Amino acid sequence: MASAKIVRPFCIEDLCNVGRNNLCMSMQKVGFHAPRDADIPRRCFFVKASGSNSKSVEVINGKKVNGIRVNGGVPYLGQRSCELTLTESSIEEPNHAYLLGRFVEERFVYRQTFVIRSYEIGPDKTATMETLMNLLQETALNHVASSGLAGNGFGATREMSLRKLIWVVTRIHVQVEKYSSWGDVIEIDTWVDAAGKNGMRRDWIIRDYKTQRIITRATSTWVIMNRETRRLSKIPDEVRDEVQPFYRNRFAIPEENTDSEKIEKLTDETAKRIRSGLAPRWSDMDANQHVNNVKYIGWILESVPTKVLEKYNLTSMTLEYRRECRQSNMLDSLTSMRNSVKHEDLECTHLLRMQADKAEIVRARSVWQAKRNHTCS
Amino acid sequence: MASAKIVRPFCIEDLCNVGRNNLCMSMQKVGFHAPRDADIPRRCFFVKASGSNSKSVEVINGKKVNGIRVNGGVPYLGQRSCELTLTESSIEEPNHAYLLGRFVEERFVYRQTFVIRSYEIGPDKTATMETLMNLLQETALNHVASSGLAGNGFGATREMSLRKLIWVVTRIHVQVEKYSSWGDVIEIDTWVDAAGKNGMRRDWIIRDYKTQRIITRATSTWVIMNRETRRLSKIPDEVRDEVQPFYRNRFAIPEENTDSEKIEKLTDETAKRIRSGLAPRWSDMDANQHVNNVKYIGWILESVPTKVLEKYNLTSMTLEYRRECRQSNMLDSLTSMRNSVKHEDLECTHLLRMQADKAEIVRARSVWQAKRNHTCS
Structure with a gap:
């Protein structure tokens, strides 16, 4: 067992910033964000915060194996440096957290990185609209799964699953400035907000990873449907209580600009x-x-x-x-x-x-x- | 500029084993394996081997930014530990090398890791045969691209592109033992070998990353075609000289078992x-x-x-x-x-x-x- 100390108020960004290595992502995934069991890599760090506002983070080594030490600073923030000391349970672990996505901006935004694959491009050799929409869907579903809310359906929360409710999309609007090519890395941010009394809005931004330029913006509206009767339903209070803490009042596209x-x-x-x-x-x-x-x-x-x-x-x-x-x-x-x-x-x-x-x-x-x-x- | 020293004969596995972090993968990608320019992450390490059998590796920092230090050992090999000291040019870099694939087994095998996405599964919630074949194709194309041989076509080598030649698949045989589910991580190995006088065989193995069990095996036969006349062609000597160094006499499936x-x-x-x-x-x-x-x-x-x-x-x-x-x-x-x-x-x-x-x-x-x-x- 080894300790990881952050010398100023802890936020998830601190961990992410230390070299973007397995450790940090594992901490984010395993300790703080109630992940699905299936997501925990075979050999990884087990991490616990010792209090919700705590400045210290405890790193518990799942299995005792000869380890390596990592000393990291976060100099680019221009603030006090921090220190992490830990024992890795394995040095064989690739960075699947990156493949699976992570929370940023105090959990209000979920971010996932993708590489455009050869079969996701069309005749003009750039990613198709279908590919973009697939990746938006994937990010949204992983957002729900990583939030710890996931029930047994695709994107449904636990309280929704108990009531046989599912999310259905009623409208989606996508604006593309640039289509990516095979091998390009893109970064998708997604977040949710209320949409009227019984709807949820989900927005996305796609950045070209290399230039960090925003190349696509999208917004969508979702309502709740009963899986069996296929009829629309109000959002039950229990479901609202689940999702509301994630709501974030920011628009990927100014409202007047969403082709309404x-x-x-x-x-x-x-x-x-x-x-x-x-x-x-x-x-x-x-x-x-x-x-x-x-x-x-x-x-x-x-x-x-x-x-x-x-x-x-x-x-x-x-x-x-x-x-x-x-x-x-x-x-x-x-x-x-x-x-x-x-x-x-x-x-x-x-x-x-x-x-x-x-x-x-x-x-x-x-x-x-x-x-x-x-x-x- | 900082030095990275390996205290026993260097092999690419050494680097991969030190924490599987960006550095190592970048070294593998940037220095040793003639990558496509497009693959080099925006901020990364530039690495040079100081000799083909050298025991030391030089790490050159592309851009001088405040850095972090990583000290790594490879204890699990049960051999002498090694040391890496380096300056990272950025601490913001996710591990794209993992998304893009890498060489293993002395460059004879190309390996890429994938996470099964929500839209790649079928009605029974497991990856479809189409998904598997797409991922095999992606790994094969990245193999060619990362080998430094890539011409301007999909999977064609430089000497092939000069002659307007393309690879066409004549036969593929896939054996699936287990289909993966959404979020599962799989690892695909691919390699090539001669197939008769004018063909090339490409084999693949898919492992479940978690269990390391082989869950799919595949083999395929390729011949060369003229892009314009659409007629088959012999393999020109110049093309054979390009691909032959990568040939590896090993079978994913015993020959008598390939449904011939x-x-x-x-x-x-x-x-x-x-x-x-x-x-x-x-x-x-x-x-x-x-x-x-x-x-x-x-x-x-x-x-x-x-x-x-x-x-x-x-x-x-x-x-x-x-x-x-x-x-x-x-x-x-x-x-x-x-x-x-x-x-x-x-x-x-x-x-x-x-x-x-x-x-x-x-x-x-x-x-x-x-x-x-x-x-x-």
């Missing part, structure tokens, strides 16, 4: 292009036994002319979810287009609907910028 | 189920402007009965690629089934073909084990 204008409902008459007979594949189903909402993007793009897909960058997308979709449903994808207020931009309206009864699944709006004139403004 | 039996060609008469009208989506296209070979799996599964998809685990899959597929092609998926030699197992034969002229794209064989009796043997 109503999305017109397309019809056979108003649509410029219609692709029918789109069939969800078995491989489109997710762990909730329905089509994952990210998959809708692929179908929406099926009614966008190839010329647009090839010559334009998708710079903004807004999705309004109306209805669930299961594997047996056949879909129509509808798109209409017009020149945007900003010249050179294209604005598309989309509708994804059931082929059988034309029931709406998703309404969407997308903005496209000609590739040659793309200035990443 | 001919895959029968299915017809309208011999197929039990046929799904027609499968259309590649825009989002199925990859950076080579054609349907990525991993996507074929999704279409193959479309003609497998839902009952099998739900009640059985896919334990083995063999794909033989016959022809490329582009976005405009409509496809048929054919499947026939029989009980396997091992009772309780199902063996399926598949064919993916053009709908228009019935030209073969992929022949495949899959083996399925009933879920209840799945013993992970």
Whole structure:
């Protein structure tokens, strides 16, 4: 057993700043943030704070193995240096904490780092909108899991699971300034806030890790649904008590800028292009036994002319979810287009609907910028 | 500038073993293995070996910033301890090297660690076969990129790029013992060897990081094709000279066990189920402007009965690629089934073909084990 001392009021950043090594991340994960058992690496540090406002941190070595010593300072903060002394239980541990994400800004923000993989890029060799949305989802789910609130569902809290409640997204709006390439490292921040009386807002910011420039911003609205009746529900007080401590009143995108204008409902008459007979594949189903909402993007793009897909960058997308979709449903994808207020931009309206009864699944709006004139403004 | 000394003959494992921290991985990446420029983290160590058999390693600090000191030993090897002293150029650096992969076993094996993401799992909450194949592809491409051989194509070497040559896979065989779940960490090893006079074999092993048990084994055969004429080519001597130093005569699966039996060609008469009208989506296209070979799996599964998809685990899959597929092609998926030699197992034969002229794209064989009796043997 060894001691780790921080010589000024402790905050999680102190630990993160000491070399960004396994220790610190393990401390963050294991001791302070009620992690899932499954996340604890095989050989790691066990850490306990000796009091909620304590300035000292105790490092308990899970298994006694010959160790190494790490002495770290946090000079770049320009403040008093701190010291950590610890015994590592293993020197074989890679930095999975980094793969799994961590809290920053006093637990109000959850941050995860990703490397764009070869199969996550599209024909133009940059990450697709589907990839971005997948990574946003992953960060959100890990946020819930790492917060210690996770129940047995995807993103549901314990009190929600007890009541058979799940989160469903009603709206998501994504603004992309720059798409990343294969091998690029990106850093995603996410946090939540109240949205009216019975909703939750979740925002994200994606930074290019190298330049630290913000390259994507996104915001979404969530409500609670009963898993069995599939009916919407109020947020029970017990659930509100769980999530409220995490609420943070900050906007990834200024509210007036979140494309809140109503999305017109397309019809056979108003649509410029219609692709029918789109069939969800078995491989489109997710762990909730329905089509994952990210998959809708692929179908929406099926009614966008190839010329647009090839010559334009998708710079903004807004999705309004109306209805669930299961594997047996056949879909129509509808798109209409017009020149945007900003010249050179294209604005598309989309509708994804059931082929059988034309029931709406998703309404969407997308903005496209000609590739040659793309200035990443 | 600071010195790093290893007191016995240096090998890359020494560095990796000292705490698995950024330093060591950066050393491995930056100094010894001719990395892509793009891979070098913004602030990192620059490392040079002072001789190929040298016992000392010089650590050059890229940018002079207040640093931290790390003193490390490798006691678990039961040998003399070693010492590393270095100045970090930044303490903000997460361990991207781990995200990006590294060489082990004297550069003959490339190893990359992945965390299974929420959107990579299927309805049964475990990683899908598509996910596994995607990760195998990613590891293979990073292997080439990190070897310093990479040309401008996906996986092509410099000498190949000069000649407009690309690698194409002709056969892949995957054996799965256990599928991982969301959040599980897996470790993929890959290496290459000669396959006959004009082919290359690439093998993979996937380990569950926690238990270090091998949970998947795979082998594949590659040949060279001209990017423009789309005709197969011999391996030019210059290309052989590039890749040969990486060849390693070891098999992930004993040769007699790689399902080398001919895959029968299915017809309208011999197929039990046929799904027609499968259309590649825009989002199925990859950076080579054609349907990525991993996507074929999704279409193959479309003609497998839902009952099998739900009640059985896919334990083995063999794909033989016959022809490329582009976005405009409509496809048929054919499947026939029989009980396997091992009772309780199902063996399926598949064919993916053009709908228009019935030209073969992929022949495949899959083996399925009933879920209840799945013993992970």
